[in-house]
Amino acid sequence: MNVDYVHGYTERESARLEDQANCLNELLHADSLFPKGSTILEAGCGVGAQTKIIAPKNPDSKFVSIDISPESIVQADALIKSLHIQNVEFQTGDIFDLHFPEESFDHVFVCFVLEHLPQPLDALLKLKKVLKKGGTLTLIEGDHGSTFFYPESTTAQAAINTQVRLQSENGGNANIGRQLYPLLLRSGLKKCCVSPRMVYVDSSKPDFVEGFIKNTFTAMIEGIKEKVDKKDAASFDQGVRDLYRTAQADGVFCYTFFKGIGYNI
Numbered sequence: 001m002n003v004d005y006v007h008g009y010t011e012r013e014s015a016r017l018e019d020q021a022n023c024l025n026e027l028l029h030a031d032s033l034f035p036k037g038s039t040i041l042e043a044g045c046g047v048g049a050q051t052k053i054i055a056p057k058n059p060d061s062k063f064v065s066i067d068i069s070p071e072s073i074v075q076a077d078a079l080i081k082s083l084h085i086q087n088v089e090f091q092t093g094d095i096f097d098l099h100f101p102e103e104s105f106d107h108v109f110v111c112f113v114l115e116h117l118p119q120p121l122d123a124l125l126k127l128k129k130v131l132k133k134g135g136t137l138t139l140i141e142g143d144h145g146s147t148f149f150y151p152e153s154t155t156a157q158a159a160i161n162t163q164v165r166l167q168s169e170n171g172g173n174a175n176i177g178r179q180l181y182p183l184l185l186r187s188g189l190k191k192c193c194v195s196p197r198m199v200y201v202d203s204s205k206p207d208f209v210e211g212f213i214k215n216t217f218t219a220m221i222e223g224i225k226e227k228v229d230k231k232d233a234a235s236f237d238q239g240v241r242d243l244y245r246t247a248q249a250d251g252v253f254c255y256t257f258f259k260g261i262g263y264n265i
């Protein structure tokens with residue numbers, strides 16, 4: 001594995017990605033639909049958390065799902081086989097060193113990957129090369145700057161900012177959602193369009209309290225605990241507790257994802 005990936009490749013992170021995908025299924029993927037007979041490149045598929053949602057939604061299309069981590073590809077393959085999904089082929093592969101002929105895919109799909117890449121525009125240019133004329137490139141990313149919650153807590157906000165800083169020190173950008181439109185434009189794709197997808201959670205939606213506040217967002221922040229300076233550890237832990245506090249009966253949590261699409265015309 002040659003990527004210093006801020007979220008890591010632990011079992012807990014795999015479970016978190018699955019929770020995230022399950023809970024955000026409708027919000028992010030209601031429109032993840034491709035014309036029948038398409039061949040779709042899913043770049044940076046990880047452990048298959050999105051694959052298991054989008055592949056069954058498009059049973060008459062074929063997915064080629066790649067990831068730079070061979071371990072993740074093994075897990076993703078096992079997951080998809082266990083669900084008897086048959087329209088996915090997995091390969092270990094690097095977005096920056098793709099081995100497919102130019103214009104080999106009808107569509108390209110990328111979810112929660114650009115945020116980890118030092119050169120997201122270069123990634124889009126590489127992906128555009130393997131996209132057929134007339135095809136689309138779909139991007140989904142979050143933006144931690146869109147997070148707000150009740151009860152308010154500057155300590156929780158500081159814990160989130162620590163994650164943003166660490167990700168940026170690794171060459172990534174946890175606030176990349178707001179840049180999808182400019183990135184799509186700069187990549188030369190046309191008819192670019194971005195839609196914000198806000199997750200609003202309060203205790204009237206217990207599934208989202210568990211699946212999003214606790215198991216997706218706060219678990220992600222908590223997951224960087226070992227990377228936090230010792231001197232900041234107590235404050236960071238308090239920030240994480242304050243985030244979990246928003247999961248109580250009077251708590252509220254908001255976060256916005258961005259989904260963008262551009263056409264290769």
Ligand SMILES: C[S@@+](CC[C@H](N)C(=O)[O-])C[C@H]1O[C@@H](n2cnc3c(N)ncnc32)[C@H](O)[C@@H]1O
Pocket residue numbers: 003005007017021043044045046047048049050066067068069072093094095096110111112113116117
């Ligand atoms: C946050 S995970 C997202 C996985 C999956 N798309 C999802 O939403 O559950 C980011 C993934 O991007 C992969 N990745 C990072 N750099 C990559 C590259 N250059 N080529 C292919 N995959 C890459 C990582 O290995 C990791 O599995």
